Amino acid sequence: MAKEKNIMEKIAHANQSVTKGIDPKDVKHWAKIYIMGKVYEVPADLTIMQAMEYAGYRFIHSCGCRAGFCGACSTIYRMKGEYKLQTAMACQTRVECGMYLVQLPFSPAEKPIYSVTKEPYEGNSFLKYFPEIARCVSCNTCTKACPQDLEVMDYVQAALRGDFQRVAELSFDCIQCGMCALRCPAEIVQYNVSQFGRVMYGRNGFPENxxxxxxxxxxxxxxxxxxxxxxxxxxxxxxxxxxxxxxxxxxxxxxxxxx
Amino acid sequence: MSKKIIEITDEGNAFLEKVNELSGQVVTLCDQCGTCSGCCPMAEEMDITPSQINRMVQLGQVEVLDLEAIWLCASCFTCTVRCPRGLDPSKICESLRQMTLRKAIDYMDIRDISEKEMRRLPQIAIVSAFRKFTG
Amino acid sequence: MKKIPYYPGCTLKTTGKNFEDSAIATAKVLGLKLLEIDRWNCCGTVTSLTQDDLIHHIASVRNFIRVQEMNERGEVDDYRLLTLCSMCYNTLKSVSNVMQERPDDLDKINNFMDREEDYKGGVTVVHLLELIREMGFDEIKSKVKKSLGKLKVSPYYGCTLLRPKEVALDDPEVPTIMEDLLNAIGVDVIDSPKKSMCCGSYQTVRNPKTVVRLGYEIIESARKRGAEALVTSCPLCAFNLDDRQKEIKLEHPDFERMPVFYFTQLTALAFGLKKDVNNFDLNFTDPRPLLKKKKI
Known part of the structure; x- marks a missing residue:
């Protein structure tokens, strides 16, 4: 397709290579990626998720809305020749040459049970349900791992001092993919902390409209x-x-x- | 009282070396004057006193790791300022604690603190306890 | 007004709010504006004491980077970092010293924190008490508007202001800084031999019984010499000596409650500041009956 109009069409076009199959002659650029160590050549305009499907994987997990909202398709990868471990949502990130990647289907974490209506709106509530936030060493690994570019460490620190508003505001775009929790050396489950912060702030702190x-x-x-x-x-x-x-x-x- | 000769094994020596390395102290400098034990505010609750901890380390007795005393240290540094040999017993205690914590064995389960206590305790108490008692 | 970077610490934002408010008000009288550093994080409250444990120094270094940024932007007049909480003071100052002494370790930490500007070293940490001493106690005396003469209080230093030697703000064995301040505001100072004995610190989480024993010893030792209240600068000492009086009372039924002040609450009283800065509601043992008895 010579004339590409907008991003939506680009995505629809790229998707065709997965759903209907595409003649390799029509593909201008190819990317070499490594899925769980095995090398694949895929069309370069695919997202990670599409690329994996193109390569023959079928998702029965690690896949949800395909639109960057549900947080199910967490991917970790390293680029060839780099030491940095990077994170992405598979449905939102284009493949790049030299990606070593794997999907993380789930982050094991138990969510404590609390009653939003009965829970008093006071600072130490965070520590009551999530005492592990006191183990934070401010290493900032969570912030670096967040595919949504949130300031995760900052909201964990805000939770430690019981600042509901700051937690809610800093974590507003969290999609609960679980990357922070998997990378945290203090074994904190950040996304559950922030969810508690948001519901509590939404109920008790947010000004009435x-x-x-x-x-x-x-x-x-x-x-x-x-x-x-x-x-x-x-x-x-x-x-x-x-x-x-x-x-x-x-x-x-x-x-x-x-x- | 009959005398007993204690042999320092290779394993014991390695343990002493490890404590020296972690704490940055030379534990063998301790001459057992007992000043630390005398000024330690926690000695009353401890199963052995701070100077006895030093002695056990000097002799390479790894069993010191199983004692309650090393966990009762509150890092108040009273012994640090008073030791006539310039040693820092609080650092020795900390390295002993770290040896256990680094094996992923915690001294306390953070879920053991009751809800009521959790609401009362100031953050500095909780943060410092977790730093000292969990790995 | 001289602006100085100020690190509050987590507890001063919750259970120690009375300390923060009274300290800010006191500092204002002395011509100091405490500029809270932005995006600060918990300092860690205790220093890691093993040689190879660098990750626990990061929290403090991150705060120093914030101060460095503030200094570079020229927002402040004094380049030191002011703290109020004794534990934060101890931790931040220890880490500042460690980073000064071990540049290799600082390099490692800077490399690890790849998203931050490098910490260049050189941020010094100072406690409000030290700043007051710098100004001179006569300066304090001149600001006093209200006599607290009849109040008999005993200063309680605790550990972290005085030990270890490298971070001490006064002589570790014979400190006088709090006495000097209290004398300057005209309080009747009672000396107690247990003024720098440990209150049990974080053992309050795991072994509250020990803390009860130590608290009882400290309070009774001061009472025996005529003290009616204790003065401290540490929110954890305040918790162990004040809130834990509930447990002391269970252990020793004839024990009588004794109020515990933050030193800034007394300065705020002496300077005749508005009563709400002292937030006496947050003091576990209400000091107001005592103040009323003394007609303050």
């Missing part, structure tokens, strides 16, 4: 029932148009205009 409360109340009353019914009745063309209209209104609103 009055507009949201109003809309929830209106929804419960059934004010939007008609709109929903309309929306569900639209055909493809109509719904595309409705979406465009909504986006235009949103853009106008964000610019400062009124709806």
């Amino acid at each position: 009055k507009a949201l409360k109003k809309v929830v109340k209106a929804t419960e009353k059934g004010e939007y029932k008609k709109d929903f019914k309309n929306l569900l009745g639209l055909n493809m063309k109509q719904s595309k148009e409705a979406y465009k209209k909504q986006q235009a209104t949103k853009a106008k609103f964000l610019k400062g205009g009124k709806k």
Whole structure:
């Protein structure tokens, strides 16, 4: 395909090589990668996940949403000639020449049971459920391992001093892939710590949004029932148009205009 | 009282060398004056006193690792400032603890602390205890 | 106002909030603005004492890098790192010394922390008490607005301010720095022979019984000489001597509670600062009845 329009099309095109098969003549660039030590030649525009499927692997685990949200496809790899151990989400990272890689299907960790409604909102709650955070040596390995580029060590430190807000804000983009927990020398399960921080902050610390409360109340009353019914009745063309209209209104609103 | 001759085995010597290396101290310098045992605030609870710990290390007696005394040291450094031979017994104790901890054997299970205590204890207590008692 | 980098430590943000608030207010009176270093992490609270254990020094070195960055940006007037908590002081100062003495180990740590700027060494650690001594106790005397004359207190140094020698802020065997400060604010200072005996420190987690024994000895020794309260600068000593009085009472039924102050709470009182900086609610044994009795 000579003319490539946008990223979505690129991905769809790359996917074809996996789902339908592709004539090797059509592939311009090849990458040599090592999956669990065995060498494979794969089209260079594939993601790690697609490359593995191209190579003949079938995922019954280590694969979920394929869109970078679920955190199931953790991969660790080293580049040829480098000492650094790197991490990636297999569905979000393109293969590169000389990657030595393996999938990590699961990070073994027990999540403590707590009641968000009954748990008091006080600093030492973190230590009660996750005493191991006191073993943190500030080595920063977790931050380096995070494929989401979060400041993991910083939020573990914030948890140690009971700062719910900082934990929630720093860990907001966590997808719970478990890389931090697998690399931690202090055996902390960081993603469970941050989840506790977020739910507790969400319930007790986050400032109440009055507009949201109003809309929830209106929804419960059934004010939007008609709109929903309309929306569900639209055909493809109509719904595309409705979406465009909504986006235009949103853009106008964000610019400062009124709806 | 009958006298007993204690032989220092090769294994014992290697143990002494290891403690010297980890602590950066020359344990054989200890002349058993007992100052450390006299000023140690924890000696009352210990099964053997700090100077006896030094003696056991000097004789290469690995059994010292199984004693409670090395874990009762609170790293208060009273012995450090008072030792007339310039030794640092707190460093000797720490290396003995480390020898066990580095085999992935912890002195305490961190889940043993009750919920109530966990809420009360200040962070510095918990962090320091975990650093000293878990590996 | 002179700005100085300030490392609070975890406990001062939770159970030791009364210490932090009163110290910041006290420092303000003395013309010092404590600039909290950003992104600080727990210092580790105890230094690792084995020669090859470098990973436990990293936490402190990381904080020094923050101070170094602050100094390079020119945000502060004093390039030293100020601490309040005795344990943080001891740990940070020990690590600072170790890094100064063993440049090879510093290199190793710098190589390990590949995402940080290199620590170049040279950050010195200073305790608020030392800064006060530098200013001179007469300076303190001139700021006193309220007489605390009738209050009989005994200073309790604990271990980490005085030992080992390399980090001590005063003579390890005959310290006077706290007495000098307390005299300057006009408190009746009671000397106690157990003022630098260990309170049991982190053994409070595993062996609270030992801590109860030591706490009882320390408090009773001061009481015998007429003290009505103890003064400390360490939140862990404060916990062991104050909160653990509950357990002491169980062991010794005729034991009477004795309040434990942070030294900055007394300076804040003497300087006539707002009462809320002292947060007496966080002192386990409420000192307010005693203060009321003494009409302070």
